[in-house]
Amino acid sequence: MMVEKVKGIKYHKKQDVAIVGAGMTIFRRRLNETGKELSYYAVKQALEEAGLDISDIDMVVMGSAPDAFDGVHMKGEYLLDGAGASNKPYVRVFVGGGTGVFAPIAGYWHVASGLADVCLVVCEEKMSSSHPHPQSAFKYIWDPILDRPLKPNLIWIFALEMRRYMHVHNIKHEDIALVSVKNKANALDHPAAQLAAKITVEDVLNSEPMALPVRRLDVSPPSDGAAAIVMVAPHIARQLTDEPVWVTGVGWSLDTTWWTNRDLYFPRYVAEAAKMAYKMAHITDPRKEIDVAEPYDPFDYKELHHMEGLGLAKKGEAPILTREGVTARDGDLPVCPSGGLLGVGNPIAASLGVKVAEIYWQLAYRAGKRQVAKEVTTGVAQAWGDLMQVGTVVVLSNKR
Amino acid sequence: MAVGKKDISCPPYVKGREIELEDLKEKKVTYVEDHPDIRYSFTAGQAISKFLKGLKEGKILGVKCNKCGRVMVPPREFCELCFKPINEWVELKDTGVVETFSISYIDPDARPLEEPEIVAVIAIDGASPHMGILHKLGEVDPEKVYIGMRVKAVWKPEEEREGAITDIKYWKPIEG
Numbered sequence A: 001m002m003v004e005k006v007k008g009i010k011y012h013k014k015q016d017v018a019i020v021g022a023g024m025t026i027f028r029r030r031l032n033e034t035g036k037e038l039s040y041y042a043v044k045q046a047l048e049e050a051g052l053d054i055s056d057i058d059m060v061v062m063g064s065a066p067d068a069f070d071g072v073h074m075k076g077e078y079l080l081d082g083a084g085a086s087n088k089p090y091v092r093v094f095v096g097g098g099t100g101v102f103a104p105i106a107g108y109w110h111v112a113s114g115l116a117d118v119c120l121v122v123c124e125e126k127m128s129s130s131h132p133h134p135q136s137a138f139k140y141i142w143d144p145i146l147d148r149p150l151k152p153n154l155i156w157i158f159a160l161e162m163r164r165y166m167h168v169h170n171i172k173h174e175d176i177a178l179v180s181v182k183n184k185a186n187a188l189d190h191p192a193a194q195l196a197a198k199i200t201v202e203d204v205l206n207s208e209p210m211a212l213p214v215r216r217l218d219v220s221p222p223s224d225g226a227a228a229i230v231m232v233a234p235h236i237a238r239q240l241t242d243e244p245v246w247v248t249g250v251g252w253s254l255d256t257t258w259w260t261n262r263d264l265y266f267p268r269y270v271a272e273a274a275k276m277a278y279k280m281a282h283i284t285d286p287r288k289e290i291d292v293a294e295p296y297d298p299f300d301y302k303e304l305h306h307m308e309g310l311g312l313a314k315k316g317e318a319p320i321l322t323r324e325g326v327t328a329r330d331g332d333l334p335v336c337p338s339g340g341l342l343g344v345g346n347p348i349a350a351s352l353g354v355k356v357a358e359i360y361w362q363l364a365y366r367a368g369k370r371q372v373a374k375e376v377t378t379g380v381a382q383a384w385g386d387l388m389q390v391g392t393v394v395v396l397s398n399k400r
Numbered sequence B: 001m002a003v004g005k006k007d008i009s010c011p012p013y014v015k016g017r018e019i020e021l022e023d024l025k026e027k028k029v030t031y032v033e034d035h036p037d038i039r040y041s042f043t044a045g046q047a048i049s050k051f052l053k054g055l056k057e058g059k060i061l062g063v064k065c066n067k068c069g070r071v072m073v074p075p076r077e078f079c080e081l082c083f084k085p086i087n088e089w090v091e092l093k094d095t096g097v098v099e100t101f102s103i104s105y106i107d108p109d110a111r112p113l114e115e116p117e118i119v120a121v122i123a124i125d126g127a128s129p130h131m132g133i134l135h136k137l138g139e140v141d142p143e144k145v146y147i148g149m150r151v152k153a154v155w156k157p158e159e160e161r162e163g164a165i166t167d168i169k170y171w172k173p174i175e176g
C-alpha cells in the first residue's frame, strides 16, 4: 500500500437519482428504420412520459454493443443526433451484453455526482445490418490466436456453461425449458414483443439442436430496437411526478477473458456486482427484500444462473423456484414479467427496455397487463455480457 | 406516494416498421450493401508465442505464479490477480479432464454443419483446478461423452505442425 486510504467502494453522492420516464420501440428481427430513427422514437416516448422537452436534458448517455453489427465504427457518434445529444455532454458506454443495464449505471453517475440534474439514457441496437447472420459479427469477440482457429460459434460458450450448470446441480433440461415457456407467455402482454407465444416444454426439447444442450427455443432472437429512460435529481422529480422510482443501488464487475479458467457453474462477476448494488441499497437478504426481478435472459438457463448470482435463489435452487411457480407473474418473486429477451427480443443494449425500464414501470404500477400480482416496493434489473465475464446490476425502489 | 394498482399500460405505444428478409431480396426496401475486406495480423505476444512454439514441439506449456501459486494455462506474461510478472514456466501433461462440452450443429455464421462436432473445455493435467482450454473431442461417440471424462491430445504429425492451437487435432478418450 503506497497511500493511506479507506478500503472498499465509497457510496458518497451529491444527490439521489430518480427515473421519471421510459420509452421503447418494437423489437423485431429486422426494422426498416435506421439506428438514429429508432433512438429518436424511444427518446421521444421517454420524454413524453417524463413531461420534459429535449432542451431540459443536461447530458446524454448512449449504450450500444459491438460496432460490427451496424458496420459503423463510431457508433456512439453516429447515433448522437437520434439520442437528442447534439451539442450536449455525451458519452457512449459499452460492456457487451451488459450494456443495457450499464448505461443506466453511467446515467446514475451523471446525476448522483451533481454534474447533471437531468440525464437521458438511450440504448440502441441494429443487429440486422450484419449478414448472413449477426452471429458472424460475434466471431470477433473470440481470442484471435487460441480460439478463432477452432472456428467457434457464439452459442458454444452458452452451451458449455449451461452443461456445466446442469451437471453441478443435477438439473434437467425440462426444468430449464420452463423459463422459456414462462417468458414467451409473459411477452404476450408486451406491445413490443417479437417472439411472444404459448409454447410447451416439449416444444423446447424438440426444437432444432444448435449446440447441445442448447436448442432453438432455449435462445432469444437477434433483434433491432431502441429504448430510453430519463434520470433526474430529486428537486426535478418533485416537479414532474408524485411517483418517481428511485435508483437505490448500482453495481458492476468484470472477470478476465480467460473464461476457460473458471468453473462456469456460477457467475461470480454477477454476484460481485450484486454485492456492490445491495450494499448501496442496504439490502441484506435479497430473496426477502426484492419484490420483482428482471435478470438477463438471452438463454433460458441464464435467467436461473443469474437469479443465483443475484442471491434471489440459493445455488441450484432457481429451477425449483421456477417449477413451483414462484417466479410467475402472480408468484411470490415474479421474474422477467416483461417477457424478457426470450419473449420480447434481444436487441443487445436496447434490452434496457425490458430490464431497467420494466422494473421502473412495475414499481410505478404502470405495467398494465404485465403488472405483477403482488405489492411491489423494490426491484432489481441485471445484465450480463462478453466472454462470461460482465455483471451489471441496478436496484430500484418506489420508496426513498 | 401514489403507488398501487392503476390501469396504465406502459409503453403506451410502440413504433418501428418490421421488414422481412424477402423485402431485402426483392428490393422492396431501399438499402445499400457493403462488403468490408479488412485484414489483420495478430501478434501472438510474449507468452503465447512461447506456448505456440511448445505446441509445435508437442508440448503443452503453462506458467506458475510464485505469489498465488496458480499453475495457469494458457500461459501469460503476468498473473492478472497478483499483478506480478511470471518467471516460472512448467511443462504440463497432454492429458486432461472434460470440464464441460457441447455438440455443435452450427458453424461460426450459424449455418448448419454437415457433421456435428464436439467442443469442450478441457482442464489440463498439471495445471490448477478448472484451468482449461477450449478445444474439440474426437474418436468418440457424442452420446458417450461425459463431464469428468479423461482425455488425451491427438497431435498432428510433427512435420505438419505450425505452432498453432490446431497442432492438436482433437482430444480423445483415454482407454480404460
Ligand SMILES: [Zn+2]
Binding pocket: B065, B066, B067, B068, B069, B070, B079, B080, B081, B082, B083
Ligand atoms: Zn498470482
